[in-house]
Amino acid sequence: MGDLAFEPPRGGPTLWEIGIPDRSAAEFYIPDPDPNYINKLYVNHPDRFRQYGLWARYTDLYPDGDLVYTVGVSDYKTDWFFAQVTRKKDDDKYEGTTWQIKFNLETVNQTGTYKLRIALATAYVAELQVRVNNQNSNPPLFTTGLIGHDNTITRHGIHGIYRLYSIDVNGALLMEGENTIFLTQPMSSSALQGLMYDYIRLEAPPPNNSTKKI
Known part of the structure; x- marks a missing residue:
């Protein structure tokens, strides 16, 4: 067959x-x-993730509000929790969580298509909803639907079945200055529902698309 290059x-x-x-x-x-x-x-x-009950530490660290990551300021090694899990409430029930990625754009190509790549390392009875600059938009820009039976969180793992999603983001949804991507995991019947991210990247439209400044 010869060499195969990915x-x-x-x-x-x-x-x-x-x-x-x-x-x-x-x-x-x-x-x-x-x-x-x-x-x-x-x-x-080195395998710190092997400790028991780390999912519950999210509620300890974020008791009232969820994770907010600012591109260019935050550091994923210290500011991005390893798993997007549920939050335990005072009545011992659980609620879904919405993480935010804040980033600045100097110019926006309103007629171009940006590409958001989200790679998941694992998921367990979870859903990922993606919204841009409007946390309440319905329907969301993208949803995975219900995914995952990996049990990675329960078993103190750090990866399971890999999933890659390539999401088109119309330039009209973006603006000059600060933008926010909302990542919502709404499933919340237990402490162990959630997902782990592998990698997230936002790409500009291809260079042959003209940039319209707004």
């Missing part, structure tokens, strides 16, 4: 990226475990 999909220049495209969430922020559940085998161990 070329990752790309529509245009990279505007920003989060993570490392290696099909794992290991590069993101993994919190210290609850002192009541420390597994001494994994103290000072």
